[in-house]
Amino acid sequence: xxxxxxxxxxxSTRGFAKVAPHVxxxxxxxxxxxxxxxxxxxxxxxxxxxxxxxGARSGLPRRxxxxxxxxxxxxxxxxxxxxxxxxxxxxxxxxxxxxxxxVISWKGRDVPVTARLLTGQxxxxxxxxxxxxxxxxxxxxxxxxxxxxxxxxxxxx
Numbered sequence: 001x002x003x004x005x006x007x008x009x010x011x012s013t014r015g016f017a018k019v020a021p022h023v024x025x026x027x028x029x030x031x032x033x034x035x036x037x038x039x040x041x042x043x044x045x046x047x048x049x050x051x052x053x054x055g056a057r058s059g060l061p062r063r064x065x066x067x068x069x070x071x072x073x074x075x076x077x078x079x080x081x082x083x084x085x086x087x088x089x090x091x092x093x094x095x096x097x098x099x100x101x102x103v104i105s106w107k108g109r110d111v112p113v114t115a116r117l118l119t120g121q122x123x124x125x126x127x128x129x130x131x132x133x134x135x136x137x138x139x140x141x142x143x144x145x146x147x148x149x150x151x152x153x154x155x156x157x
Contacts, residue, residue, distance in 0.1 A: 014085075014143075029065060036108065046134060049077065050105035051153075053095035064092040068104075069133050071152075077104070078126055079115070081149035085140030093149045104153065112156040117149060126150050 029050075046067040053062045069078040081093040096102060096115040104111050118126050127150060130137055141148050 029063065049079075051079070051092055052103040052105070052110075053092055054099040054102070056091075056094045056098035062092065062095055064090075066092070067134070069130055075155040077106075077113075077153050078130060079151040079153060080130060080137060081151070082137055082140040083148075085143040087144055087146070089146065089149055093151070096151055101156070102153065113153040114156050115151045115153045117151055123150050126152070 047070055049066055049068050051064045051066050053064070054060070055062050066079055069080075071077060079096075081090050083090040097117065100115040102113050102115055104113055127137075130150070137148070
């Protein structure tokens with residue numbers, strides 16, 4: 001339990017927000033590639049996916065390692081556009097708004113998904129669940145004036 005508390009505390013710091021966006025995704029991509037898509041280094045802290053989107057402007061495939069919160073139904077996940085508490089929305093969130101059809105690599109399996117930006121009461125309920133799941137999200141939100149985007153991605157039929 002001490003390890004989880006320490007990771008939560010460290011991940012809430014401004015220093016982490018400066019360094020992590022440059023280090024964690026690169027490590028996750030390397031581990032994911034080396035293990036044939038079975039593992040992400042960051043899943044030692046939180047469940048994670050590799051999100052494969054279509055670039056909003058470029059139209060090119062974009063691969064982004066992300067923490068996620070799997071939902072109880074087993075076919076949907078919540079994605080948080082926290083950007084480690086930095087001012088701008090993350091690029092992957094712009095991509096999902098422009099092209100909601102995407103793919104995730106989840107536990108070594110490629111899963112086609114459709115993304116939907118959460119708003120209103122649905123977003124409020126999801127945010128409450130996310131704060132229980134990973135409290136540092138509250139610190140990230142407190143650092144920025146923008147509303148952090150929340151997406152529900154659902155396995156495509």
